[in-house]
Amino acid sequence: MNASAQKLAFASISTVAESVRRKELSPVELVRASLDRIEAFDLKLNSFYTLFRDDVLAAARDAEAEIARGHYRGPLHGIPIGIKDIYECGPTTCGSKSLKDYVAAEDCMAVHKLKQAGALIVGKNATYEFAYGFPTTKSYFKPARNPWNLAYDAGGSSSGSGSSVSAGLVYASMGSCTGGSIRWPAQCCGIVGLKATYGRVSRAGVYPLAWSLDHTGPLARTVKDAALMLQGCAGYDPADPASANVPVPDFTARLGQPIKAMRIGLMRSVYEDNCDPKILGPFNVALGEFEKLGARIVDVPSITLTQMQAIEWPALFAETAAIHIDNVRHHGADYNPHAKLFVAYGLLISGACYLMAQRARAQVRDQLLEALARDVDVLILPTVGFPVSPVLDDSPGLSIVAEDFSVYTAIFNFTGFPAIQVPCGFDPDGLPVGLQIAGRPFDEATICQVAHAYEQATPWHDKHPSL
């Protein structure tokens, strides 16, 4: 791979889009370059299950012709992207042997909107099974690898999305997030993950994991790219009962604006007694960087990790069980062993426990909304509290519900607040570390502003894995 191909592969969407708009760069060239890199590297990464080689080249030729005629649709026009394989769009396996032959009859709304914006769908990205079942080397669908170290997992569940974007195979990919499945793989792979407000992006046609917690959103290499992707897929969709009928603002509008005097709420109680020092070190340095930018770090009373888990997991697994029980009865043998166990676990959760989790969830949401209305502009946390894990050879069982599974992302799933992960350094093993910034519902522009200010002041977004 020569230097100019490498540069093109890791360029930002906004940079490449400008060249496409000026007709200096053809979407066909971009797609060919993307397919070349996938051919060169994806046997190692396993980040794609399906490639739409012929279709995407045809779409690229159409885009080229359309732009030549002076009909430029915007910054996603002619840009190659990936889609997590739980979105209905051609073959849609959900990472499960039980759906290995399923082909969607039509595109889901998010994909439809992205295509309308001119994005070119290169293929379907690897996922944890049904967005929760950790794949192992023994699974039917093998795990996506981490481009920073192939012996390590890419995080999940949007694992192929994280891996392929980090490796420069595509410019962005759509993921989904129920407890952290956009931000966690983004952290593991050293990129940006943007989970928009609950209801901001349609989930219609995206295989559900837990209705009340499911979100969709992009993974990209820069904050601006993530904002541009969100622009392309956000909007009301009556086919999604959770879809919010609210205006879609310009998510890039505040990028580049200073964050001086902004108040950043630090939720210490969630992480301070359980976060691995390998994560805590870079995170604390990042807090200092925000202060250098003129922001104020303000302590915000919050909940503990145990309380967070007590709310998230019963709600998530009860809903998961309600979704999967009949499938497990018929196709249980085709599920990864622990994916089946998760469903069984969900069946053990009582109705009263589920409702208590939903009550506690409402309380926490209201407390944080008060803090965001009165005391702070955004909230900040490490993304997760443990380093990137090696690829698994055996089922992890129900380790996800163990006390030390410190995914701090979940709090913004059950509150529904928008949250964005940005890289903030590397651990001593050379694997990425990240932080997340969350904000008021439907105020993605502000979290993007804060994340962008940090990104531009630090070198992390310019670091790319060498394969």
Add this chain to the structure above:
Amino acid sequence: MAVKDTIVARLAEWGLVLNKNEIEQLVPAYENLLRWQSVLESMMQSKKLVEGMTAPGSEPILIHAIERKGGAR
């Protein structure tokens, strides 16, 4: 009833039969669940009515009811 028996009985209500190894894995997770139930109980906001009697101080979140309280800037 032992935890294992409880788990087996509850799953049987749903027509789900797991092997011995799978049930073993569910035991510590189920114990965690019981712990979380007590954590949740301790988090519940309530209004005291008379001695030993309370009314709920919060309602379960509605799945499709996210509010714009706090407002966009």
